[in-house]
Amino acid sequence: MRILILGLDGAGKTTILYRLQVGEVVTTIPTIGFNVETVTYKNLKFQVWDLGGQTSIRPYWRCYYSNTDAVIYVVDSCDRDRIGISKSELVAMLEEEELRKAILVVFANKQDMEQAMTPSEMANALGLPALKDRKWQI
16 A cells, blocks of 8 residues: 655654654654655555655655555644645645545644644645545544
């Protein structure tokens, strides 16, 4: 199973990838390009691709869409200033034919922070309730 981890820079994508793989939080640096790891969970193997989220890298996300079974879209719950940009990137991604059948999980990261938006606020800000023909989870 192939999973992409996408989201804006600083959202926590790489931290999530390595938390899944090694079971603990590791120190990371900004991803220029991608990280790919095999994650095993209950005898299932997942190939997980963590793609950089900087503005200059986002146009290349589509190069990785082919044969993707699921997308984990990571959003920084505290980044109210860029929630609109995050929504635009999410909407553009969901319009891609190659991702039409992919499962969407929106990961509301940094919920432990005092200024974090609630998952419900985030779902509304990202326009998730308006999605048609797409199952999603936040």
